[in-house]
Amino acid sequence: MLRVLVIDESQERAGELCAGLALSGYQVVALLPSSADLHDRVEAISPDVILIQTDSPSRDTLEHLAMLNADLPRPVVMFAKDHNSRQIRRAIKAGVSAYVVDGLATHRLQPVIEVAIARFEEHLQLRTERDRATRKLADRVVIDRAKGVLMKARGFDEEGAYQALRKMAMDRGQPLRDVAANVLEMAQLLL
Numbered sequence: 001m002l003r004v005l006v007i008d009e010s011q012e013r014a015g016e017l018c019a020g021l022a023l024s025g026y027q028v029v030a031l032l033p034s035s036a037d038l039h040d041r042v043e044a045i046s047p048d049v050i051l052i053q054t055d056s057p058s059r060d061t062l063e064h065l066a067m068l069n070a071d072l073p074r075p076v077v078m079f080a081k082d083h084n085s086r087q088i089r090r091a092i093k094a095g096v097s098a099y100v101v102d103g104l105a106t107h108r109l110q111p112v113i114e115v116a117i118a119r120f121e122e123h124l125q126l127r128t129e130r131d132r133a134t135r136k137l138a139d140r141v142v143i144d145r146a147k148g149v150l151m152k153a154r155g156f157d158e159e160g161a162y163q164a165l166r167k168m169a170m171d172r173g174q175p176l177r178d179v180a181a182n183v184l185e186m187a188q189l190l191l
Helices: 011-023 038-045 059-071 085-094 106-154 158-172 176-190
Strands: 003-008 027-032 049-054 076-080 098-101
Touching: 003 011, 003 038, 011 027, 011 049, 011 106, 027 038, 038 059, 049 059, 049 106, 059 085, 076 085, 076 106, 085 098, 098 106, 106 158, 106 176, 158 176
Parallel strands: 003 027, 003 049, 049 076, 076 098
Antiparallel strands: none
């Protein structure tokens, strides 16, 4: 059973939403009137999905969602009356997985949440791949700079410098990137 955190400033509307979620097989773990302490609440409650119902997402709400998306990403579904394309883009950029305009029909809750989860998972996978590629590129830059230092200091060719770094890494039981960073640190001390 998926655990849902609901945010809605309207108590009456929130009651209908929570009832619809329960009928759709979801567990509402908390109901908040605003996103003011969203990060702390998500950290404490650890919901599977965040559902926000609003007339129009405020700048504060979008900022709280962006911070949450950076630290504790979760699928976010937003039901709003605001159909302004700039506002929708801001919401998506802040981490909203599904932005549904013009209200909520309880029979649509399950498919909308499932789409939001699928989109979130795809986005998270792309973000992970991007971060891995960025780390690899940063590692490659450090290794290439260390090879350059060894080539200059020891007269190695590129392959010889790389083999020297590999041997140091194997002898020390450290990752190649760490050994390369150590070589660069030592070169800085000697200059």
